[in-house]
Amino acid sequence: MVILYFLIAVIILIFLVSIGIYNSLVRLRNRVKNSWSQIDVQLKRRHDLIPNLVETAKGYMKHERETFTTITEARSKAMGAQTVGEKAKAEGALNGAISKFFLVVENYPDLKANQNFLAVQEELTSTENKIAFSRQNYNDQVLFFNNKIQMFPSNIVAGMFNFKENEFFEIEDATERAVPKVDFS
Amino acid sequence: MWELINSNKQKSIGLFIIMGICLLLLGSVIGNFYAGDSGWVIGLIIALIIWIIMSLVSFFSGDSIILAISKAKEVTPNVHPQLFNVVEEMKIASNLPKMPRIYIIPDTAPNAFATGRNPEKSSIAVTAGLLSQLNRDELQGVIAHETAHILNRDILFMTFSGVLLGSIVFLSHIFLRSMWFSGGGSRFRSKSSSKSSGQLQMIMLVASLVLAILAPIMARLLYFAISRKREYLADATAIRLTRYPEGLASALEKISQTDIRLASANKATAALYIANPLNKKGSRLSNLTNTHPPIDERIRILRSISKGANYINYQNAYNRVKGNQGLIPNIIPPSGISDPSNILLKKKTKAESRKDISKTHRDVGDLIRAVDKYFFIQCVCGLKIKIPPDFKKSTLHCPRCDRFWKVPAVELSAFRGIIGDKSLKKTISSIEAHNMEPFVYERKGSGWETFNCSCGDVKQISPTFSKSQFVCSKCGRKITIKKKEQTSDE
Numbered sequence: 001m002v003i004l005y006f007l008i009a010v011i012i013l014i015f016l017v018s019i020g021i022y023n024s025l026v027r028l029r030n031r032v033k034n035s036w037s038q039i040d041v042q043l044k045r046r047h048d049l050i051p052n053l054v055e056t057a058k059g060y061m062k063h064e065r066e067t068f069t070t071i072t073e074a075r076s077k078a079m080g081a082q083t084v085g086e087k088a089k090a091e092g093a094l095n096g097a098i099s100k101f102f103l104v105v106e107n108y109p110d111l112k113a114n115q116n117f118l119a120v121q122e123e124l125t126s127t128e129n130k131i132a133f134s135r136q137n138y139n140d141q142v143l144f145f146n147n148k149i150q151m152f153p154s155n156i157v158a159g160m161f162n163f164k165e166n167e168f169f170e171i172e173d174a175t176e177r178a179v180p181k182v183d184f185s
Numbered sequence: 186m187w188e189l190i191n192s193n194k195q196k197s198i199g200l201f202i203i204m205g206i207c208l209l210l211l212g213s214v215i216g217n218f219y220a221g222d223s224g225w226v227i228g229l230i231i232a233l234i235i236w237i238i239m240s241l242v243s244f245f246s247g248d249s250i251i252l253a254i255s256k257a258k259e260v261t262p263n264v265h266p267q268l269f270n271v272v273e274e275m276k277i278a279s280n281l282p283k284m285p286r287i288y289i290i291p292d293t294a295p296n297a298f299a300t301g302r303n304p305e306k307s308s309i310a311v312t313a314g315l316l317s318q319l320n321r322d323e324l325q326g327v328i329a330h331e332t333a334h335i336l337n338r339d340i341l342f343m344t345f346s347g348v349l350l351g352s353i354v355f356l357s358h359i360f361l362r363s364m365w366f367s368g369g370g371s372r373f374r375s376k377s378s379s380k381s382s383g384q385l386q387m388i389m390l391v392a393s394l395v396l397a398i399l400a401p402i403m404a405r406l407l408y409f410a411i412s413r414k415r416e417y418l419a420d421a422t423a424i425r426l427t428r429y430p431e432g433l434a435s436a437l438e439k440i441s442q443t444d445i446r447l448a449s450a451n452k453a454t455a456a457l458y459i460a461n462p463l464n465k466k467g468s469r470l471s472n473l474t475n476t477h478p479p480i481d482e483r484i485r486i487l488r489s490i491s492k493g494a495n496y497i498n499y500q501n502a503y504n505r506v507k508g509n510q511g512l513i514p515n516i517i518p519p520s521g522i523s524d525p526s527n528i529l530l531k532k533k534t535k536a537e538s539r540k541d542i543s544k545t546h547r548d549v550g551d552l553i554r555a556v557d558k559y560f561f562i563q564c565v566c567g568l569k570i571k572i573p574p575d576f577k578k579s580t581l582h583c584p585r586c587d588r589f590w591k592v593p594a595v596e597l598s599a600f601r602g603i604i605g606d607k608s609l610k611k612t613i614s615s616i617e618a619h620n621m622e623p624f625v626y627e628r629k630g631s632g633w634e635t636f637n638c639s640c641g642d643v644k645q646i647s648p649t650f651s652k653s654q655f656v657c658s659k660c661g662r663k664i665t666i667k668k669k670e671q672t673s674d675e
Contacts, residue, residue: 125321126273
């Protein structure tokens, strides 16, 4: 009889602990989702800013058609990307196009002094920083979540309810990589 | 990260309790001294009431009191878009639940502080001088440092313990002063007690005196030590957020090079600022009563970080600079150091050329006016006309090129009331020149002359008045003066 009670108590305890772990896993997963949506917001903002940039610069840079097409194409490609991997790649290309664009701008002092252009440039710089910081935040959250999934005892609950590890969001260009690279082997 | 915040919170509570006990002890000693045997209870209760009221006040409105003392004014994004962008970036990086409210202090000395109750209700204040002197990376470093204070829950702690410290100092000050003037409490005046209890009284008196002198000093030293440690920790957290130590380092360098003192800072609020606003340039003494670590030491630590942006890298740099013999051996709580992941630093950007000093001065002036809700109109001749908030006229005269501008009344009132009005940029560019029909007046002689402008305002011109044109101060109309003598001579 005592053994029975003891067993029941143990089962209830395990059940309660599992509920706690399950809830914390859900919370972490939602945080990951939320920080991913933050990146998305900023990426979309950047896509919206690029036409503005092109519009302001067009009057000054009449002979740079190639630069304009590169940046516009990179933008539409980035807007079409679907998976995390694809997105990372396309956004990396867009990054490259934008920095090339600003290198070209260096040759146009009139444009650099234009108030409207400066405002767009500040917005774009800020959006790029926001992308970098939200990526930083997303990767932190993914790291927390993946650690939880792999560690005992939460890995058992994670296995039962099919929680999957998330992908890190890393930019293709190696010099651009400012996030911790974690080796799971 | 979370463990770090928790350990910080626990320490704050611990310190808060220690200082509270200090206050209660002081209260009971003073009560005992004045009201005799059972007086300590009264003293204790009074001290407790003071503590509770002070804590409630500082919890609910400590931030607004501090902001008001510092003469900080809340601003909207159009006053300084870059500042808002930078704060939002830091909000994203630190995963704060809400954007801090942003204040600007109209002062030319560069400095900044953060205050508030918790990350949901926090404020960041920066001076106009800071904004005009720092470039984007440096500003980001400073804002990251302030965000770190919010993130590490330093803001409420600093407000709370500052208030507690204030009450302790206040109580002991009153006590010692009254001792000085009255020459003793009730126990000395009543001479009924026997000899043996008289000795006890002497001991009690000495003990209470010692406590009254020591309590504020101890509380102060404790407060300063913790405050210094928090500054280092906030620097470390700032680097973890921005991954760019050079930004904060050169910002601190610029702040330390100034010899302007922040007018609105005082001893009570000094501990809140990013760098001690009361220290003059060149004071490098590291002593026990400083609220801040010596600034050039902080710069050296930041500059010697080379490997990564995690807490452990900061601790290592700190050990290197201090040579393991600093006052505080471990500035980062163990949970922060145990995080092994290597966080790469951002690449150094090329140094920006120094800003033109006169331009910086103009920037400060414009910024302070923007904070005071001035409205700017860019004339086509390039002059930026500053319209004060109580400007009533509907037209404006450009003193440089003599053009007339219509003041956009609706937008002006919107600008004064507003929060983030986007149509503003459009209006400024769409303002067209507005010329009212000028009033022509022909001079009758060469003495004093009086006439009415077509709006009815009385004008007087002196014999020496030589301009051919001026502007009516009431309606803004151009008034042309024709001189009689010239025409008659020819």
